[in-house]
Amino acid sequence: MTDIANPVAELRVALAGIVGAEHVLTDPALMEQYVVDWSRRWRGDAELVVRPGSTDEVAGVLRACSARGVPVVTQGGNTGLVGGSVPAAGGDPLPVVLSTRRLDHLGDVDDLSGQVTVGAGATLGDVQRHAAAAGWHYGVDLAARDSATIGGTVATNAGGIHVVAFGMTRLQIVGIEAVLPDGSVLSHLAGMLKDNTGYDLGSLFCGSEGTLGVITAVRLRLHRPVGRTSVALIGASTYAKAIDLMSSAVDPSVRLIAAEVTDEQGMELAAQMNGVAWPLAQRHPLVVLLEVADGGDASGFMAGAEQIDGRTWGLDDDADVVIGLDASEQARLWKFRESQGEAFTALGITHKLDVSVPLPSLAACAEELRAIVGAWPTMEKFGVFGHLADGNIHVEMFGPDADDLEIDLAILECVARYGGSVSAEHGVGRAKAGELHLCRSAEELAAMRAIKGAWDPQGLMNPGVVFG
Numbered sequence: 001m002t003d004i005a006n007p008v009a010e011l012r013v014a015l016a017g018i019v020g021a022e023h024v025l026t027d028p029a030l031m032e033q034y035v036v037d038w039s040r041r042w043r044g045d046a047e048l049v050v051r052p053g054s055t056d057e058v059a060g061v062l063r064a065c066s067a068r069g070v071p072v073v074t075q076g077g078n079t080g081l082v083g084g085s086v087p088a089a090g091g092d093p094l095p096v097v098l099s100t101r102r103l104d105h106l107g108d109v110d111d112l113s114g115q116v117t118v119g120a121g122a123t124l125g126d127v128q129r130h131a132a133a134a135g136w137h138y139g140v141d142l143a144a145r146d147s148a149t150i151g152g153t154v155a156t157n158a159g160g161i162h163v164v165a166f167g168m169t170r171l172q173i174v175g176i177e178a179v180l181p182d183g184s185v186l187s188h189l190a191g192m193l194k195d196n197t198g199y200d201l202g203s204l205f206c207g208s209e210g211t212l213g214v215i216t217a218v219r220l221r222l223h224r225p226v227g228r229t230s231v232a233l234i235g236a237s238t239y240a241k242a243i244d245l246m247s248s249a250v251d252p253s254v255r256l257i258a259a260e261v262t263d264e265q266g267m268e269l270a271a272q273m274n275g276v277a278w279p280l281a282q283r284h285p286l287v288v289l290l291e292v293a294d295g296g297d298a299s300g301f302m303a304g305a306e307q308i309d310g311r312t313w314g315l316d317d318d319a320d321v322v323i324g325l326d327a328s329e330q331a332r333l334w335k336f337r338e339s340q341g342e343a344f345t346a347l348g349i350t351h352k353l354d355v356s357v358p359l360p361s362l363a364a365c366a367e368e369l370r371a372i373v374g375a376w377p378t379m380e381k382f383g384v385f386g387h388l389a390d391g392n393i394h395v396e397m398f399g400p401d402a403d404d405l406e407i408d409l410a411i412l413e414c415v416a417r418y419g420g421s422v423s424a425e426h427g428v429g430r431a432k433a434g435e436l437h438l439c440r441s442a443e444e445l446a447a448m449r450a451i452k453g454a455w456d457p458q459g460l461m462n463p464g465v466v467f468g
């Protein structure tokens, strides 16, 4: 029987009628994993967690919440790092967390067009394996691949380790299906590469971070597999030298698949956490990881310095380098870079910043950030590393109180001085909402608010995220 005197109980009954009672969670112990984020820095409150299993069920849930003025926080794998995937603390009424994890269908790979339609709740790893089994490659990869969902990667326009080769998530999208807060379904999944029929509505969901509606399925572009690759770790003294290595160490005839940089402290933490030895002969302030498509029998790296077109190519004779040709050696080398987030998080609650600057400014900006962070009085451990080819710097800091955001602001203001972005790939979430004005004009912010107001007039979708 519906309890109209108790709106919460009444919502619970309504949602159970849509998704089935077993997919409405109200037990605090079961809800815990949905209200605390991966970094443990963000914790919030929710009335309940609802787990729809189809687009129709998502539409029913959103209609039910909108009719009652209840906010909705959409959650995929909950690996987001800016506090956007979990609700804020408090609120009246408390929000509902809508988990997309049951929307995990994997459609047949269309071999002719090189496309596939997948549910928003399918993990990135599942989609990668599904594509590979059909002889194709999905272009996005990141360390959280086995938890992050396709919907989450679209909603944050995730980047990751292969952006230099395939671009951000935005470039992998052919079409999107999404549900607006009033329950209307926008479905554009036919997979036409050419379709100039007005506004590209699906594109608006890329980077929307749950503030416009719920992405339920995505039509993805796939790539031909790269084939054999080679991975090199190379010691570097400065960020300028690291950038130089990115072009000079690689044979100009082969394709660069990844270019990453890690610093000495981060490398040390990763080595300790994984119980492995420092991988190079000597210590260096920075270690560059390069992955290249292997054109043939050569490794793809230039061994001795050579003059080509008036420029020196190849590794110096004294370069400290290790090259991995087989899969297990490559995985060993990648582990140092891929463990960075986890290694810092193991220290406790860290400050995690993800910024980008135009590539020509990366070296100067990264050195300045090191100086700022290194001199910070409460700093205990930090790392300045990232996706070198993309001008994307991650700063991990342990020491300052979790709620002391002074150092975060100092970093973001430094990045703004270089004409950079306060979020390269993790999104805005709650963490950066107050600093969006540092890299987006008042006109841009007004246009974003107008779209938000048109599609979510009650402001129910992920309140507090992106706009603060």
Ligand code: FAD
Pocket (backbone or CB within 6 Å): 038, 073, 074, 075, 076, 077, 078, 079, 080, 081, 084, 085, 100, 120, 141, 142, 143, 144, 147, 148, 149, 150, 151, 152, 153, 154, 155, 156, 157, 158, 159, 160, 161, 208, 209, 210, 211, 213, 214, 215, 216, 341, 342, 425, 426, 429, 462, 465
């Ligand atoms: P969630 O964390 O659940 O949600 C993230 C945001 O998207 C939230 O605002 C949420 O409301 C919204 N959202 C989720 N699903 C939907 C949906 N279906 N419809 C509408 N909105 C939705 N990110 C990178 O870009 N590059 C990296 O290299 C990278 N490396 C990482 C490494 C580690 C170890 C970890 C923990 C995270 C890393 N991340 C990286 C961050 C994170 O994995 C990405 O932001 C990812 O895209 C989040 O996906 P998710 O499914 O976990 O989304």
